[in-house]
Amino acid sequence: MELTLALDHGSSRSLQAQIFEQVRALILDGRLRAGMALPPSRLLAERFGISRNTALIAYERLISEGYAEARGTAGVYVTSIPPDALILIRNARRPDASGPTPEASSEPLLCFAGAPGGGGDRPALDFWVGRSDAASFPLKTWRRIVNRLLSGGSGYLTDYGDPAGLPELRRAIADHLGRARGMTVTEDQIIVTAGGQEALNLVLNLLQSHTRQLCIENPCYLGASMLFSGASLAIHPIPVDEEGIRTDRLPTARGSLLYVTPSHQFPTGVLMTLARRLALLRWAEETDSFIVEDDYDSDFRYDGPPLTSLAGLDRSRRVFYAGTFSKSVGAGLRIGFAATPRLMWDDARLLKARMSNGQSWLEQAALAAFINEGHFDRHLRRLRQVYKPRRDALVAALNEQFDAPRISGADSGLHLAWRLPRGFPSAREVQVLAREVGVGAYALSSGAAFDFTGEAAEDTLVLGYSSLDERQIAAAVSKLRLMLSSTAASIPPFPQSSSGPR
Numbered sequence: 001m002e003l004t005l006a007l008d009h010g011s012s013r014s015l016q017a018q019i020f021e022q023v024r025a026l027i028l029d030g031r032l033r034a035g036m037a038l039p040p041s042r043l044l045a046e047r048f049g050i051s052r053n054t055a056l057i058a059y060e061r062l063i064s065e066g067y068a069e070a071r072g073t074a075g076v077y078v079t080s081i082p083p084d085a086l087i088l089i090r091n092a093r094r095p096d097a098s099g100p101t102p103e104a105s106s107e108p109l110l111c112f113a114g115a116p117g118g119g120g121d122r123p124a125l126d127f128w129v130g131r132s133d134a135a136s137f138p139l140k141t142w143r144r145i146v147n148r149l150l151s152g153g154s155g156y157l158t159d160y161g162d163p164a165g166l167p168e169l170r171r172a173i174a175d176h177l178g179r180a181r182g183m184t185v186t187e188d189q190i191i192v193t194a195g196g197q198e199a200l201n202l203v204l205n206l207l208q209s210h211t212r213q214l215c216i217e218n219p220c221y222l223g224a225s226m227l228f229s230g231a232s233l234a235i236h237p238i239p240v241d242e243e244g245i246r247t248d249r250l251p252t253a254r255g256s257l258l259y260v261t262p263s264h265q266f267p268t269g270v271l272m273t274l275a276r277r278l279a280l281l282r283w284a285e286e287t288d289s290f291i292v293e294d295d296y297d298s299d300f301r302y303d304g305p306p307l308t309s310l311a312g313l314d315r316s317r318r319v320f321y322a323g324t325f326s327k328s329v330g331a332g333l334r335i336g337f338a339a340t341p342r343l344m345w346d347d348a349r350l351l352k353a354r355m356s357n358g359q360s361w362l363e364q365a366a367l368a369a370f371i372n373e374g375h376f377d378r379h380l381r382r383l384r385q386v387y388k389p390r391r392d393a394l395v396a397a398l399n400e401q402f403d404a405p406r407i408s409g410a411d412s413g414l415h416l417a418w419r420l421p422r423g424f425p426s427a428r429e430v431q432v433l434a435r436e437v438g439v440g441a442y443a444l445s446s447g448a449a450f451d452f453t454g455e456a457a458e459d460t461l462v463l464g465y466s467s468l469d470e471r472q473i474a475a476a477v478s479k480l481r482l483m484l485s486s487t488a489a490s491i492p493p494f495p496q497s498s499s500g501p502r
């Protein structure tokens, strides 16, 4: 089969990215249909004068994102995404201007404190979720940039800036989203916020007058549940399974605002399948609903290329994107951002002006320089090299110490979820007992996660591995093992497959 691609060999965009994006567009537009074979990588390479490796990398990415599947020696085929989902997306209309009108809420909204008990007395071996590694913070570079900015005079410190955020930072964020998340956004769609939390707050407020009910994945991020619970609207918790949010459980009534974490569901770590993503977009279109995509930790994907965000797939401007630098640079910066459809940006900017009239200039300017001078991409690469061995160490230790542990969410982010086997104490009990032996291990239903139904996963622990090194991780899991085997008779004293805790 012949593919019509327009590859620009002189572009700064890599050839594999161009192939991926163009083939993906052909699939989403319905020009490449489910079951169609893609040309063999060798033919593609010959036809477009590229290396076979380049073609293979592009195909691997299409496969890992669910657009295509490898069928052994038969080749690579377009996956069977429901064709009606594609048609709807292809024909998606822009929301009309008579749609949502923003209006600030007078509700006082809560903030998320971040650590159990206020964070004062953490155990030495602490699997608290989402902490970055303090030793990896690029202090020298940051100090150099800040000194340089300060030596340029104090004018920016004494003046107000654009409430939407420093233009060069918004440009840098928009470029990053294009490169890393497959989004086509410009600086006049970005609002810089005080962390991802304020981005969620902003979107909720922006859409409140249009919203009749709130939908939220369950279990979910505590910060989102706190915002939603304070919003005086009916809340529909929607269950999550191993493919992501159950799209068949979404309300059919019009005017929902849905909160989701498709790239690494918080807290279960599940990656939402492409079919579910497309179903979500179709649902939003059909029910005149909006989606807020919380993409809090997708800079860390260890076993494949970055994934296209839900917002990157959205053709009908239904998805508002909330991002944060809390994981990728540091939570103390308090810098996050919202990416809004262009049509809504002026209102979002006005709302941000009402909420806080903008952000600190110095941190924004430092972050913009950090990104624009290439430090951010280098820093992310370094962090992945730090976190991947930690992830590997945790998965290996759980496998060594426990029999076939059921782990989810290990392929990306900074935490994974471990479903405890039958016969183990409940996750809450494990949390308490672990604390007694100096290990912080958190039940899904405590800490940074929230469960609206009270049913979800009393048997699931959430383990953040980013602030412990490999040795500490192995020691912590050994302690857990010892503690568990001394408390539960059904757990053998030592793992059968290994020589015992070290």
Ligand SMILES: Cc1ncc(COP(=O)(O)O)c(C=O)c1O
Residues within 6 Å of the ligand: 130, 194, 195, 196, 197, 198, 221, 223, 261, 266, 294, 296, 323, 324, 325, 326, 331, 335, 336, 448
């Ligand atoms: C799921 C999720 N969303 C959003 C955030 C936002 O964090 P912040 O407000 O620090 O940027 C976090 C932080 O831990 C998170 O875990």
